[in-house]
Amino acid sequence: MKGRPLLIRHVERLAPPDTATLNSLLDTHPGVPLLVTYTPEAAPGPCLQRLLDTLAARSVSLPALRERPDDIRELLTSLTPGPTPGQPPLTWTLDALRALERHPWPGNITELAHLVRALTEGRRSTGPVRRTELPDPVREGPAPRPLTPMERAERAAILEALRLNGGNKARTAAALGIGRATLYRKLRGYRG
Incomplete structure (x- = not known):
């Protein structure tokens, strides 16, 4: 089986019969290009644990986006679509970039991708994206800690x-x- 990799997001949400099917696929086709994302929650069941063990030799742990704010600028470059005819490319002010780097990104890279897509599709102004154009939670920064x-x-x-x-x-x-x-x-x- 060759070709484009199959991506399964949140493999921990699969039903046990579906996970068993994946295990069977990997048994019969060990070279299948399979990518999965896994977010540890509860202890995995036996089918999921077997799948994780099978994929462990070729797995990569990636910290949450909130733990690597320095990656935001590079990710923006990758997530921002190329300029369309008659439209300037999407760029960012320093203030907007700082707000993006301070945000905790509970939705991880998916949340950042949605934000970039929404700005690209719904933006009416020209020039760099300003902090005031960002959604309230991103613009305002993380919630302050509770006071004693x-x-x-x-x-x-x-x-x-x-x-x-x-x-x-x-x-x-x-x-x-x-x-x-x-x-x-x-x-x-x-x-x-």
């Missing part, structure tokens, strides 16, 4: 002092007895 009760109280005190001082950060810092740099750092840390 002490941090929430401190944040509330800072926001109240800012309100009492008309938003003037220098007066707010002086009223709180902290330096302006400390106030800015705390506001950045409590963002969201």
